[in-house]
Amino acid sequence: MKTYKFALRTLSLLSVLTLSFVACEQDFASIDSDIINPDTATNFETDNTPYSVITYTDALGPVQTDNLAINFLGVYDDPNYGETIGNIVTQLRPTTLSPDFGSGAMLESVVITIPYFSRTTGFDDNNRPSYKLDSIYPYSEDDTYSSIKLSIYESNYFLRDFDPNSSFGDVQNYFSNGALSENEMISVADLQFEPIDIIDELEISNDAIVLNSGEDNETIQPPAIRLEYTDPSSDAFQFWQTKILGLPQNANELSNSNNFNNYFRGIFFKAESVSSGQGSLIGLNLSSDNANITLTYSQDPEEEGDERPQNTYVLRFNGNRINLLNNNFTNPITDGDPNNGDSKLFLKGGQGAVAKIKLFNGDEQEFENFKTTYANYDNETDAFVSYRRLINEANLIFYVDEAIVRGEEPSRIFIYDTENNLPLADYFLDLTIANTPIFSKPNHLGILERTENDFSSNGIKYKFKITEHLKRLIENSSTNVTLGLAVSGNVNLEEIIPQRNVLGQPEIQVPVSSVINPRGTILYGSNATDPEKRVQLEIFYTCLSSDEDCQ
Incomplete structure (x- = not known):
């Protein structure tokens, strides 16, 4: 019994340390915002600017569910x-x-x-x-x-290790509906x-x-x-x-x-x-x-x-192990409008839906205007030279549609690069890792703000800091990739486990943490009727002396 007591004391200490570290991170962010603001800065001018984005729902087909951690x-x-x-x-x-x-x-x-x-x-x-x-x-x-x-x-179905239709000896993928491919399915009689x-x-x-x-x-x-x-x-x-x-x-x-x-x-x-x-x-x-x-x-x-x-x-x-998921939805999910954006975003884990995000409306000219507003570039090579405005913080805030959502929404959702199937740079720079995943990466992937301080109360909003992502777009002349938004069951997994395939949608991969969370939520999109609830990219910046246009 002494072993149980020692383990419990150790777990309690780890929990306290983890919570303390999260709290310290949050306090630091608050202090930083108080140091640089229009009232305290004497050598710089600070301000914030909202930028438009397009967000829309992307309904998923069967997702890959073989050999999951849960x-x-x-x-x-x-x-x-x-x-x-x-x-x-x-x-x-x-x-x-x-x-x-x-x-x-x-x-x-x-x-x-x-x-x-x-x-x-x-x-x-x-x-x-x-x-x-x-x-x-x-x-x-x-x-x-x-x-x-x-x-x-x-x-009676043999779960093979490798795909016989692949010439490279690829491992066999299995999907949530019992399919191995669009042409092969495990029968109920075999199961x-x-x-x-x-x-x-x-x-x-x-x-x-x-x-x-x-x-x-x-x-x-x-x-x-x-x-x-x-x-x-x-x-x-x-x-x-x-x-x-x-x-x-x-x-x-x-x-x-x-x-x-x-x-x-x-x-x-x-x-x-x-x-x-x-x-x-x-x-x-x-x-x-x-x-x-x-x-x-x-x-x-x-x-x-x-x-x-x-x-x-x-x-x-x-x-080999497969999780088979059968959905009987009373609220079916359909694809959204990638050109104009949706009024509501439908997120559902497992074989559900993710959302897509186009910063600066996915418009190349708007993106270039943003870059030249914040930085100077070499006229011949188009290489980054220096900042005109220094980005202090960049946020995306998504509001829960409280009129529709009836509880059980996920505490965490995950934002990622859909073209490279990776987390954003901010994910790797947020070093807050907790034994309880709900408290990991809180600076980048904000925990759901609820009406009360318990998991059973209704959600209000999620906040994502994507400061480093924007800085790298500016400094490295990176492509303004489309971002994804998905329900998450464990944000820690995205650093170590590759994303999962979607049957019949080879251009889509989804975070593994979304596959292992059955919950769903409904958020206001970029085309919401209430302008106060629309998704916006908000950038807080400091004006540098090199920017003569900065007010």
Whole structure:
């Protein structure tokens, strides 16, 4: 138990340090704005100028969902869009190849364990850790979630590693609708090849899993889906007995990974709502060391009359894995107007929608006027020479359409370069990285401002600082690329994981943090009827002595 207490104290210290660092960054920004302003500057003139942008919705086709860091299982009724159902198909990997089950091997139990994402919050009366669940939708302050119906099947579809249609040996992409390409689809019949078990009501609990309670070898595991089968007459028990222990000794099917993958092609987890309009979408950690299927078996003893010795055979979810997403939207998403902009922007994670942003209306002449207003360039080479006006801060502010949005909007959205499929320069210069992703990169990717200081209150606006992005456009004569805007589930991922493909839209890639967040929101666009809510690029600058036109 001392280990749990030490871990909790360490986590608490890290949380305090992280929050303190974020607060320091925010205080510094405030002080900086007070130092340089029209009332305090004596040698410089400061001002701000708004510039027009065009923003519009870009509806997405099926998104690439293979081998994600988080997989969703269940049913989520987004109040702003409608229902999303998450199912998972995954290969299995045995931890032991060519196992020796011994003479007279008999299955004793099968346990399927898949951890939730969770964090410790303290200790209960029995000195066991208490947990708070994370990545389950809709959000619940007290960890009270609706049950789901869960069906488990053996899959008969071989999830190959490489694309046979590629001449370069590219890895095989899998998409949220079960497609491998526009011409190949995984069939329902293959996914539901043989039923293993049906759980009519899978309850979701934040309780720790206590094994061998009260004994000297008591162990505690974090909250998880845990299904245990010990009844030899049950269909699930018989399936595992036949599939694994029913094989002959030294069977080729268990001799190597390739043979095993062809013999046992995978498991399909299918979710349904227990009652209409209710359900939970559960973020699962299938990459965890505790995520596995453990078969406990006994074998004949060496001496007659002795107890039968027990061993385990463990299968992990380490192979190819696909998150299948089925949308039943009551509020369909359509493409917007790239020329004139939209009055509203529809953002939805998963197989949903992103928005596009054209700074300076995407007009080359407006962009050139901006550059020459802020900098001097060599007439012959068009190379940057010096600043005329120094950019102190540049912001894009997006307002939530509070008249339409009915809660459950994401705390973070992500802005990125759609042509190079990368974060902006400001992302890499914002060094605020938190263990809890909601607090990472707050200077560049502002956290949703809400009506009250809690995650359940309604959102008001998001603010993005893109100062460094504009400076590089000026100094490096860079292209004024179209920017993207997407829901984010973890802004930390965008630095290390490439963006994901969209089926049938080869010109589009989406941030991986958008794929793993099912939430959606609706924002005012650049063509909003209320001019106060329209998206604008606002630039705060300092007039330098070289700029004679600067007022």
